[in-house]
Amino acid sequence: MSKKVGVYICKGCGIGDSLDIEKLAGLPEEEYSIDTVKIHEAFCTKEGVDLIKDDIANGVNAVVIAACSPRVNYDVFDFGVDKIVERVNLREQVAWSHAPKDEDTQMLAEDNLRMGIVKANASEPPVPFKAEEDYSGKLLVVGGGLAGMTAALEAAKAGYEVILVEKEAKLGGFLNKCKQRVTFPYKELTPTGIEDMAAEVSANPNIKVYTSAKVDEISGGPCLFNLKISQNGTQITEKVGSIIQATGWVPYDAKKLPHLGYGRFKDVVTNVEFEEMAKEGKIRRPSDGGEVKTALFIQCAGSRDPEHLPYCSSVCCLVSLKQATYLKEQDPEAVSYILYKDMRTIAQAEDFYRKAQRDGNIFIRGSVEAVGDEGGKLYVAGYDELLGEKIKIEGIDLVVLAVGMVPASKPEAVPKIKAPEGAPGADSEGMIEVAADSGFFANRTLNLLYRQGPELPTLRYGFPDSHFICFPYETRRTGIYTAGCIRRPMESYQAEEDAVGAAMKAIQCIELTMRGMAVHPRAGDMSYPEFFMQRCTQCKRCTEECPFGAINEDEKANPLPQPTRCRRCGVCMGACPERIISFKNYSVPMIGDMIKAIHVPEEDEGKPRVVALICENDAYPALDMAGIKRMSWSPYIRFIPVRCLGSVNLVWIADSLSRGIDGIILLGCRHGDDYQCHFIKGSELANVRLSKVAETLQRLALESDRVRYVEIGIADYHKLPGILDDFMKVIENVGPNPYKGW
Amino acid sequence: MGDGKITQTILVVGGGISGLTAALEAAEAGHEVIIVEKNPYLGGKVTQLYQYFPKLCPPNCGLEINFKRIRSNPRIRFFTMAQLAGVSGSPGDFEVQIKISPRYVNERCTCCGECAKVCETEIPNPFNFGLDKIKAAYLPHEFAFPMRYVIDPSIVGTEEGKRVAEACSYGAIDLGMKEETLTLKAGTIIWAAGWEPYEASKIEYYGFGVYPNVINNIMMERLASPVGPTGGKILRPSDKKEAKRVAFVQCAGSRDENHLAYCSSICCLASLKQANYLMETSPEAAATIFFIDIRAMDRLEDFYTMIKANDRIRFIKSKIAMITEDEATHDLLVEGENTQTGEQVRERFDLVVLATGMAPNKVPEWLLPYVGLDEYGFVINNGSNKGVFGAGCVRRPSDVATSVQDSTAAALKAIQTIVRR
Secondary structure (H helix, E strand, O other): OOOOEEEEEEOOOOHHHHOOHHHHHHHHHHHHOOOEEEEEOOOOOHHHHHHHHHHHHOOOOEEEEEEOOOOOOOOOOOOOOOOEEEEEEOHHHHHOOOOOOOHHHHHHHHHHHHHHHHHHHHOOOOOOOOOOOOOOOOEEEEOOOHHHHHHHHHHHHOOOOEEEEOOOOOOOHHHHHOOEEOOOOOOOOEEOOHHHHHHHHHHOOOEEEEOOEEEEEEEOOOOOEEEEEEEOOEEEEEEEOEEEEOOOEEEOOHHHOHHHOEOOEOOEEEHHHHHHHHHHOOOEOOOOOOEOOEEEEEEEEOEOOOOOEOOOOOOHHHHHHHHHHHHHHHOOOOEEEEEEOOOOOOHHHHHHHHHHHHOOOEEEEEEEEEEEEEOOEEEEEEEEOOOOEEEEEEEEOEEEEEEOEEEOOOOOOOOEEEOOOOOOOOOOOOEEEOOOOOOOOOOOOOOEOOOOOOOOOOOHHHOOOOOOOOOOOOOOOOOEEEOHHHOOOOOHHHHHHHHHHHHHHHHHHHHHHHOOOOOOOOOOOOOOOEEOHHHOOOOOHHHHHOOOOOEEEOOOOOEEEOHHHOOOOOHHHHHOOOOOEEEOOEOHHHHHHHHHHOOOOOHHHOOOOEEEEEEOOOHHHHHHHHHHOOOOOOOOEEEEEEOOHHHOOHHHHHHHHHOOOOEEEEEEOOOOOOOOOOOOOHHHHHHHHHHOHHHHHHHOOOOHHHEEEEEOOHHHHHHHHHHHHHHHHHHHHHOOOOOOOO | OOOOOOOOOEEEEOOEHHHHHHHHHHHHOOOOEEEEOOOOOOEHHHHHOOOEOOOOEOHHHHHHHHHHHHHOOOOEEEEOOEEEEEEEEEOOEEEEEEEEOOOOEOOOOOOOOHHHHHOOOEEEOHHHOOOOEEEOEEOOOOOOOOOOOEEOHHHOOOHHHHHHHHHOOOOOEOOOOOOEEEEEEEOEEEEOOOEEEOOHHHOHHHOEOOEOOEEEHHHHHHHHOOOOOOOOOOEOOOOOOEOOEEEEEEEEOOOOOOOOOOOOOOHHHHHHHHHHHHHHHOOOOEEEEEEOOOOOOHHHHHHHHHHHOOOOEEEEEOOEEEEEEOOOOOOEEEEEEOOOOOOEEEEEEOEEEEEEOEEEOOOOHHHOOOOEEOOOOOEEOOOOOOOEEEOHHHOOOOOHHHHHHHHHHHHHHHHHHHOOO
16 A cells, blocks of 8 residues: 555653654654654643544554554554554653663664654555355364263354264263263252253254264365265265364273273273163172172272373262262162272362262272282272271272273374484384374374374373463364363363353354454454465475464475464464565564664664564563563663564574674563463474574674573563663673674 | 344453453454453452462463453453442343442543652552552552553542642543443343452451461462562561461361352462462472362373472371461461371461462342352353353352353353344
C-alpha cells in the first residue's frame, strides 16, 4: 500500500521533561521527509487521539506513536486493521529508566524513533489467509470411549458436526468392561451409563459414527484436513476442520511384575481382570472358582516405580476403593486389605475414601516384599510403615494388582534407530535408543502425512500432553487436541470434563481458521509467512525446525507451507539462510532496516552501541516493568522486540556487526526440559544458531564475546539491569567494533 | 426465553486464571464476553504466586499471553472493582446487576505515578496480605492489568486527598466517584469467583493469627517473591529474621470433618514447591513437611521425587496436634505423633507454614435458582444448570492446569446455552 506516515510524539508521563522534544520532532522530516509530525501533552487523551484521527481522515495510514509501551493504551490507539500502528517506547524504556536531559538518553530516543519509522514503512496490513479449497467446520474425534463420546456430544450440542471413529465394533471404550463407576459426588458407586451414552451418540444427527474403523491417513491442516478412514475393508474419505484424539490408555503390562506374583499364581490378578470378573457376575478365585473371603489390593503395582512407570497413575487408589466395595457388596463378611504408599483421593473424592474406611476395609501404608502361596492360599509379606515392622498377611484368596495407565500411543518397546558412526550407547547391532517424543515412534492412530512425523509428539512417558501449565490443551500439531487418558492419567470424571474443554478448543480452532486467523498463542493474528520460492535452495531448515510441523516437503525438498497449521512465530523466517520467508508485517529486511537505522557514533566518541533482540512476550514486558520500577540500565542498548527468538535470523547479527554495532545480546525464554518458550523450541533454536555465529565472527576477526544469549523470565525484571550492565562491561573490555564507520 | 431472542453476551464473574480462560476461549471462538472482577486488576490469585509447580515458572508469563489475547480481541470487555450484584431472567435472557466500587481514578490515568509521590498516608498492602505498606494512591502491583492507579478510600474527603488529586496533570483522579450499579443483558453466566484460603484461625490449636510466625501458604508465596515485601528473603514476621528451620503443616483444615472434609488437592505440591523456595534462600535452610499422604498425581510425581532427593527436606508422616509459641523467641513448637515411628514429635521451628486448603467463594443466594452446589459449597455442572456454570476452583479444589482445563469446558457449556440451533 502507498504509505503516508504520521509521527506523534507524546510529552506526557515525564517524557517531555526527559527529552528535547522539539529536537526529536525534527528528526522525521530531516531524515525521512515525513511532514506530519505532532507533539501533544498526552496523546492518550481524547484530544490527543482526535489529533491522530484527523490526520488519518486526511490520508495518514501509518501511525508512529512515540509515547508509552504498546502494552498499555492498546485500545486507545486502535485505528482499525487497515492502519499500521507502530508504538515507539519512549516512556518505560527511555524516560523512566534513563537520566533526563542527557545526550545519551536523547540519542536512545532518536534511535527508537528511527526504528519505529522504518518499521512502519516496511509493514503492510496483513491479509487473512484463505485457501482456495473449501473449508470444513466439522470435528473429527478419534476414539469412542468416555472422553471421545463426550467431546462428540458436547460439540454437537454447540451445533457442530462431528465424525467419530472407533476401532472397536462397539462404542464405549474401557467403561464397557466396567461394572460401575465412582464419580462425582463420590458417595456411592454409580452405573457407568456408558451404553446410554453410546445410544445418545449414535442417535445424534450431528454425529456420524464409524465403528470397527481406523484413520488411515490425514493430510492438510485446520479446516482442510482430508481423511481416509477404513471400515470393514472399504475406504471412506472425509474432510474436517479440527481433530480430537481421545484414544485412551492401556493397562501396564502385569507380566513385567513377576515379583508381585503375577503369572506365578493364578489368584494374582490385575485390577482390570478384577473389574471384568465383577462385571461378569461374581468375584471368584481364578484358580478354583472358590469364594473370595480375603482380598489384598497392592497399590502402585508398577506405578511410582522408576523401574516401571515413574509417574502416578492417578486413578488406581479410587479404583481399588471401588473394587473393595464390590467385594463388600458381594459378601459383607469379606475383608479387603489395601496396601498403599500414599492414598491419593483428591478433592471431593476424599469422601469415597472415608466411605471405604467406614466399610471396614483395612488400609496398610507400606510396601510389598514378597507374594507367595501357602496351603492353597496366598500370602503377602511386606513392611508396615505405621507399625514400623515387617508384616505377613496370610490366607489371602485373591491379590489384586492396581496396575497403572499407559497412554495408548506409547510403543511397546523403546524406539531405536541406526546409530551414527561411533555414537556412545549403541547396541551390538549398531542401534541406539531414542527419545520417543518426535511423533515418529508412537503407535499409529492419526497417520498424519506430515514431514515431522505421523503422530503427535509426546512428553516424557509417552503422553502427548501439553507442556504448558497455563495452556493445558496445547499440542505441537495445530488443530489437533487430546482429551482424556491419552493426555495424562485421570479418573473418568476428569476425562469427561477434559473432553468438553478439548471440544471447545477444536471448535475455536475452526472459528479462527475460517477467519484466516492464527490460533494460540498468537490468536487472531492474520499475518502468515509467505515464501519466495524462486530463491529456495531446498536446505530443509524451515521444514525441520518448525516447532509445529507446519511445513511439508515435496519430493525435491521444496517446502510446502500449510498456512492453516502455522502459529506465526517466525521460526522458519529465522531458519532460512536465503531469507525468502516474510510476513506482511514482519520480515528479515524489516528488522535489518531497523538495525541499519541505528546511528552508530564514531569510535572516538566513546559511545558503544549494542543491539538487543528480545522476546516480545517475556523479555519486553520485563524491561517495561524495570522501567515502571524506575530501574536504570545502559543507554547504549537498542532493543528490538521479536515474535520469538526463534525468528531471529543470523543475518541480523552480521548486519549489526558489519555496521559497527559493538555487541549483540539476545534475551529469550528458558529452554531445556522445563522450557517456557511459547513456541516450544524458539529460544533453544536461537541458542543453537548463535553457537554457530562464532565462525562468522572469526571470519570477520571479531571476538565471540560480542554476542551473548541470556535466558530471562518475565518475572526476572529486577535482574535485567545487572544482566545488561554486565554485558556492557564485556563490550567495553573487548573495545570498539573495528568495522565502525565502514 | 421471553420473545425468543437470545442475548449473545457471555458474562464471566471473576477475572482470575479461570475466568480469564473461560472468557478468552469463548471470545476467540467468536463470542462476546464481559468479565467482572472484584480486584482493581485482572489475574486473581495467581498474580500473587511466585512460581508454579512443577516447572517453577512465573505465573506472569502465561498471564502476559492472556492479557495480550485480551488486548487483541475486541470481543472482550471487562470491569474491575466490580461484582455481580443480582441476576434475574432465564437462560439466554438474563438481566444482571453489576456493582462497581469507586476507584477514584478514571481512564485518563497514564500511570505516571505523580499522585503517589505527594501521597503520605500508607495502608497495609493488600497485594502482599498486609506484610508491608503501600501509599494510599497506588498501583496494585507493577504487573497490574489494567495498568491504572487506585486511590484508597481512606484519603478521600481529606486535605491529602485533594493534594493527591491536584498532583495529577491528566485529570485522572475523581474523588467524587460513587459506587454505581450497571444493568446489563447476558445470555449465560460463568461463575469463576475463585477461592480463599481456609480461615486458618478456626484451627485454634495452630495459633494462626495469634503467633506471628505461623503463616499460611499463600503468604509464603509473597515472602518468596524477589519483588515481594521482603525482597524474596523468607523473613519471620515477628522479627524479620531469616527463617532457617521451617515446618510445613499439611492438611491444615483439609481432610478434617471439623473443617474442610475434602482434600484441597494442591497443598501437597504447593508445600513441596515452597520447600524448594526455602532451599534457594540459604544453604543452611531446612524444611520439614508434616503430612498424611503426599498427593502428587500423575506426572507431578516427578516433582515429588525431585524434592524428596533433597536431604535438607524431611518428610514426617504426622497430623500435627498442636503448635505453641516460645514467647521469648517467637519460635514455634510443633507437636504431634510421628505415625511412622510412633514417637512423639516436639520440634522447634523459626516459621510454620500452614498448608491451608481452598474454600470456594460463596455463591450468592440469588444465584442458586440457576446453579446447584454440593455439600461443601462447590458448584455442580451436571446438566441441571440453568444458564449458569461454574469454572475452576469454585467447582473443586484444583491446580492451575486443571482450573484452565475446567474453564475451557465451562466456556463451551456457556456457548451451548446461547448458540442458535
